[in-house]
Amino acid sequence: MGIDVAVSFSGTGLDSSVIVSGLSSYVSGSYTSPEGIGFTIDANAHLGIGGIAVQVLPAPSEDARSFAEVGGTNITLYDNADPWTFAHEAQHNFGLDDTYLEGDGIFISTPGLMGTYGDHMINREATRLFETYCGPLDATGSFNYVSFDSTLPG
C-alpha cells in the first residue's frame, strides 16, 4: 500500500521538511497482519496544498501536546513537536485512534506510533490503516496502491 499526501503549513517554529519526512520514517515498513499476511506500506508526504493542513502554534506550556482531527484534514502542531508527532497526528487524519489510556492522573502507555509517542508504527496499526483504505487483507495477500496526492478520502 502506498500513501502519498500533500501537506501545507501555516505558522512558524518548525522545519516543515523535517516534519513531512517523519511520515515515511515512522510509517513506512513491512508488516504482518494478525492472520499472518505480509504486506508493505510506503508512506510519503510532500509539501503542497489540498491534503493535510498543518497549523504551527507556539506551545502554550512545556507539556502542551499537538492534536489532530480524527478523519479530518487539519493538524495543530505546537512548536515543541518532536519529529514523530506529525506521523502520529496524520494517522488521526487517516482514522486511527490513540491506543494509550489516560485519565484521573493515570497514564498507561502502549507500544506503537499511536501509543507511546516516538515508536514506529506496529503490525496492528498498519493492518488497521491498510484495511481502512484497501479493505480486508485476503488470504493470498493483496498489494493495493492508494495515492492520496492532493485529496484525502472522506
Ligand SMILES: [Zn+2]
Ligand atoms: Zn494522538
